[in-house]
Amino acid sequence: MNDLKIITKRALGVLILSLLLVIGLIIFSIKYTKEASDWAQYPANKHIYANGQLMNTGTIYDRNGKFLFKIEEGSGKYNENKLIRESVMHAVGDSGGNIITSARVVFADRLNGWDFLNGSYRFNNKLSKFSSDVKLTLDADLCATAYKALNGRKGTVGVYNYKTGEILCMVSSPSFDPMNPPDIDGNPEKYEGVYINRFLSATYTPGSIFKLVTAAAAIDNIDDIDSKTYHCEGNLEINGKLVTCMSSHGDITFKEALAESCNIAFAEISLDVGANTLQKYAEKAGFNSSLEVNDIKTAVGKVDLKEAKGADLAWAGIGQYTDLANPLNFMTYVGAIANDGVRISPRIRKDNILSNVCTSVTGKKRILSKETADKLGDMMRNDVMQVYGENNYKGLELCAKSGTAEVGNDKKPHAWFVGYMDREDCPLAFAVIVENGGLGGTVAGPVAATVLQKAVDLLQEE
């Protein structure tokens, strides 16, 4: 009764315009939370850049505080050792920002000095510099050893602590010296995929290492798996298609089949388990999903058994068919076997204490039962004792599985070697791939042995 009622109703237009403004502000806020970090890193930002060049950044250190990289007064400073520079190039990054999973790109906010609260504001005080430094979990010396062991062959080596998730070694080859970049475009063959960190961003046909997934499915789903024997005559015909094996193993048990990596036995096991179950176990093992390593997303491995029947399913169960595995992702599966079936999320940053506390709570995921993990572990230990030779891996308490992944096109197969050390003082899991290297055990195995021996030495020094 007190209002100018007609005219108040008609003031709707003002409310609509206000609403538009408020909605726009809300959309902007959402956009801001998503993209502000990218905006601030654009080279036109005069707070960080001068003439398109970064002026100052925080320092990247390895786990022991070894200096890896920083920019001071517009010029990049690197570690003095060329081998270290090359071996951590993918983890740290190059001057062009080409490696999108590198610390220089992923932690650019912190290194270059940006966060939501303060924007690009930095108090210009020598004392506060540390707040933009980044400490990695990597051990530069271990990376150098691994890179040297690859000896120029294309491939990747990764080692991580399966109890804490810290990645100690992450090397991708080919690499180059970021301080003196070579002519990469002129040597496309030599530097094929040089800007990709193979450990994080590549996928390979897994070959026999996939038998660890098939075996887990078998342990849980085939009741009398231990008492069963399989018969191998070098090949097996399923519905007119052939599954072949490296040799003719004759009568063979489940345990022996994994050690000898018998394709025929695992072909039959795959058919027994069935496509659905195998698919389920592959997904538990981390296939078809990406892992996050401090905001770095890994490439997604692939197992797709929707259409797989007969020989296709058999081949899929022994890591061929259309299977693809990401090295880091598979390494964490092996890590889970080592850690009683619990997968610890891997991480690359050592200094983000709060994040690390959170990861230790939320970054755990049980993917296998303890019994299954223990049993797989025993069988992997048996692989080393029976086939790979304990002498080659003295004192490492190694549990491992090799893989020789056929890639077709008359190329040599990829050599895989994955496993872990069953030692309380060195709880390390690893994955080694040598592209077109040949047999897994004989080509990738020695690389693993060298790296792990060095890792044991370094950890004991710590």
Add this chain to the structure above:
Amino acid sequence: MDNILDIIEQLLNTVVVWSQNIGVKFGIFLSNYINPAEIYTLVFRWIIPVLAVMIFFRCISILLSNAGYNTVWGFLDIPNGYKIPIMHWENSIGRSKLSDIVINLPFISRSHAVITYSEGNWVVTDLGSKGGVFVNGNKVDNSEMVEDGDMVSLASADFLFHLSEPTQDKKENHFFNFFNLTKNINSGKTLLFILIFQLIGSIQIFLSSWEDKNTSILLTFLLFIIVECFYYLILKKYSKKYLELELIIFFLCGLNLLVVASAAPAFLFKQLIAIILGIIVYFILQVIINDLTRARKLKYILVVFSILLMLLNLILGESRFGARNWINLGFITFQPMEFVKIAFVLAGTATLDKLLTTRNLTAFIGFSGICIGALIIMSDLGTAVIFFGAFLVIAFMRSGDFRTIALICSGAILGAFVVVSFIPYIAARFEAWGHVWEFADSLGYQQTRTMIAIASGGFLGVGGGRGFLVNIPASDTDLVFGILCEEWGLIVGVTAVLIIVFLAIFAVFIIRGCKSSFYAIAASGAVSIYLMQTILNIFGSIDFLPLTGVTLPFISNGGSSMITSWALLAFVKAADDRYRPDKEVIYEENEDNIYEYDEYELDEEE
């Protein structure tokens, strides 16, 4: 996830740095490493946003908490002794629930009559009712003056019309009375916070440009603070109205001066003069439109004047940044279209009797057409859109008809396409729209720099005078939101925008208790111009809309824009009739006086 945790760590680090600095203060490093300007920024960048948010809430809670006060101008008495209070200068009477005075009798039309106050007299106007309107028994043909003690009859219902001394009907609004907190908010203290904000800000900019030793920055701010204090003290004594509306605008003007001090220090004093002129225009306009007769005369004078101004612009206009919307008279340059906005809003106004008797919008549509046409010739598309937006708001208030509006809209959108495709300069701006990062160093240069600047500022800003956006062309007008966010932080930037939103909400809030629909329409027109400008300016600079180069009210650098913003504020102020608690005359509502026709609840169709 990592980002959030990083922020927490940064916060912890800041605490560490702070504690270290306390150590530093006690003499270890001293000025070799640390410059006092940096220490100043380190501390005060935290205080600035806190003050901004506090000022915002102090002002809006006062302005909204007491909305709903109404003045009673007179009564309609019915024979059994009940009194119906007359709360406005314009009151519609009828059976419809939308009427200001609802009389639920079957023989009363839905909209029967209006009683209005104009030129010192009360007038009753028949809205073409079936039963007719009679004054002292004589049938009213169109409208008829009524005097104190006259008998007004609507069909066969008789009312005794008598006037009373204007009194206020106190009605607390509980929605916005934040747990009665508003009672403790003292406007003097709010002013003090605003002054502190401006003082801190000006010292910040002064220290950032230490090498220049530009003391005129401090001097200008001191003058501004004196102006604010004078205004406050005078109005506190002589005005009965709330002062928070001006206070919150003083806050915006302070931001304006901070932006100018950082981006164009040479123009700082000129800008202060513009603010003072703005306040004077604001004051004079208020005095003029306080009387509806004078207001109506002013309307015609201004309309004629603005048509002349537009002609002058078309003849003498100078081009800046592509639009030919400047006039240079040698001693002064200004944007005439800014001043036309005032006439435009006034042209749209109408009193309730006109509103309900004639639905004729031709004159207003004609004038709007002239304005928008002139703007298109000047290639000032942004301002044309502002006029169009305000036109829609006002036209709907005038006609209340969605169909007409829809028709106008579709016509305009079609027209806009034609215009855009014919003017190459504007077409180029549309080309980069929505993907400016692909044109980061060409067509999207200004927008991308704005976004970079906003991101660089974070929530707290890098400190006044330390931004880089000020070096980008036209940043102090078109990209001013970016400067605010970069130097003073996102919190301050968003607060400034929310103040504009608040002005709009406030206008809608107070027009319910407005004396006349003339003021209601003027206030709505004024805030819709603010809103349109804000939408185009801010969303243009961050690439939600094409960048059209319009100013942000009160905040952008520029004299014409500042004076016009103040002038438009007079319309908002005029719509607010409420008295401050310390000045109000309390009218105790007597329950017995409430008139109800409940016993006649028949509600039949006419």
